[in-house]
Amino acid sequence: MNCKITNSKLDPFMSFGKMPLANGFITKDQFDNEFFFEMNVCFNENLSLLQLGNHPKPEKMFNIDYPFYTSSSRAMIKHFSEYANWIKKNFLHEDSKLIEIGSNDGTLLTNFKSTSVDFLGFEPSETIAKLANDNGIKTINSFFCKKEVDKINKFKGNTDVICASNVICHIPNLPDTIETVDILLSNKGFFIFEEPYLGSMFDKTSYDQIYDEHIFIFSVNSVKKIFNLFDFDLIDVIPQNTHGGSMRYVVARKGKNEIKGSVKKYTEKENKLNYDNIKSCFEFKLNCEESKKKTLDQLNQFKKEKKIICGYAATSKSTTILNYCGINTTVIDFICDTTKQKIGKYSPGMHIPIVSASEFQSRSPDIAYLFAWNHKNEILKKETKFLERGGKWFSHVEI
Numbered sequence: 413m414n415c416k417i418t419n420s421k422l423d424p425f426m427s428f429g430k431m432p433l434a435n436g437f438i439t440k441d442q443f444d445n446e447f448f449f450e451m452n453v454c455f456n457e458n459l460s461l462l463q464l465g466n467h468p469k470p471e472k473m474f475n476i477d478y479p480f481y482t483s484s485s486r487a488m489i490k491h492f493s494e495y496a497n498w499i500k501k502n503f504l505h506e507d508s509k510l511i512e513i514g515s516n517d518g519t520l521l522t523n524f525k526s527t528s529v530d531f532l533g534f535e536p537s538e539t540i541a542k543l544a545n546d547n548g549i550k551t552i553n554s555f556f557c558k559k560e561v562d563k564i565n566k567f568k569g570n571t572d573v574i575c576a577s578n579v580i581c582h583i584p585n586l587p588d589t590i591e592t593v594d595i596l597l598s599n600k601g602f603f604i605f606e607e608p609y610l611g612s613m614f615d616k617t618s619y620d621q622i623y624d625e626h627i628f629i630f631s632v633n634s635v636k637k638i639f640n641l642f643d644f645d646l647i648d649v650i651p652q653n654t655h656g657g658s659m660r661y662v663v664a665r666k667g668k669n670e671i672k673g674s675v676k677k678y679t680e681k682e683n684k685l686n687y688d689n690i691k692s693c694f695e696f697k698l699n700c701e702e703s704k705k706k707t708l709d710q711l712n713q714f715k716k717e718k719k720i721i722c723g724y725a726a727t728s729k730s731t732t733i734l735n736y737c738g739i740n741t742t743v744i745d746f747i748c749d750t751t752k753q754k755i756g757k758y759s760p761g762m763h764i765p766i767v768s769a770s771e772f773q774s775r776s777p778d779i780a781y782l783f784a785w786n787h788k789n790e791i792l793k794k795e796t797k798f799l800e801r802g803g804k805w806f807s808h809v810e811i
């Protein structure tokens with residue numbers, strides 16, 4: 413296995429075993445032909461970069477049926493509205509140009525509709541890109557990569573902000589992405605992206621952040637080192653509550669901007685905690701094994717007590733939990749979810765039925781495994797009746 417940035421040889425420090433696509437929700441007739449890969453995790457100490465060893469091709473993951481819609485969470489709609497306002501205030505002027513990588517259904521870009529900013533999204537999933545275009549969000553249905561830039565000549569060397577959220581960690585050919593940013597960004601432009609943060613994952617033992625689509629789990633050290641290789645500076649970092657703990661990174665061309673104190677603060681903090689070297693990975697591995705044991709012991713106890721257990725939200729993260737821990741329909745009867753493309757299908761690998769959110773009430777489960785633990789405020793607020801009738805939330809992370 414080789415590092416996706418430097419091509420140096422890497423050895424995995426941990427394997428999660430055979431894993432299906434995190435968003436590979438399937439119908440019964442597809443059970444026999446399901447795709448699996450061996451999910452190993454490696455750490456490049458030179459870049460302090462955690463990454464998957466093997467991964468499926470992006471075309472396999474972000475295809476026509478990709479079932480993730482950013483707007484499915486109210487909290488995310490609010491987050492993106494605030495993110496857009498922050499970008500407008502700090503980085504844009506009246507006739508600015510802005511590109512979003514992996515713009516999904518346009519939840520962020522819609523906030524620029526009423527401005528004079530010339531904006532554009534890149535979204536590889538055909539159905540989602542169409543939905544965005546139908547809603548007046550100009551979206552190119554493609555991966556953001558060098559071979560696409562000739563289609564958008566006016567943005568070349570002229571784009572003030574290129575932004576992304578929970579997308580850059582999905583891209584195996586990150587060097588191509590950075591080179592594409594280099595072609596499109598103006599001399600004084602900014603590349604801003606936010607991604608699940610390694611420090612939060614290690615703190616919470618939220619190993620479910622690791623799945624096929626999350627090729628990299630970034631830290632401040634790793635982002636700084638990667639971008640330095642391409643003549644960019646990491647000039648600011650701002651922690652975010654989204655996705656169970658994320659970090660927003662602001663990158664600019666080398667030497668063009670003052671580097672804020674936040675970068676030093678977080679690199680030093682990470683160094684102290686060994687997040688810049690493999691020691692922290694070995695500790696994380698032990699914590700994952702302990703978490704798996706605790707989860708299974710607790711779920712088995714619930715079963716002994718004849719409790720009905722359901723899953724709440726068929727998240728991508730749940731695919732890692734269910735397959736790593738080997739939890740199937742003998743333990744969890746069903747998973748309820750609001751996404752219509754998932755309802756009526758089965759969870760990847762473990763084949764637990766996905767049902768509509770209304771069945772959370774009608775089937776009266778005793779225990780709900782909160783797979784969307786990162787959306788807990790939003791969910792617990794709307795599901796107060798569950799606790800009132802004696803239901804109990806469960807998760808492998810503290811909720």
Ligand code: TMP
Nearest residue numbers: 484485725726727728749750751784787
């Ligand atoms: P993700 O963690 O892979 O982004 O998926 C989030 C899933 O959670 C998505 O399928 C929608 C679902 N969901 C619910 O079912 N109910 C909710 O209240 C929220 C916030 C999300």
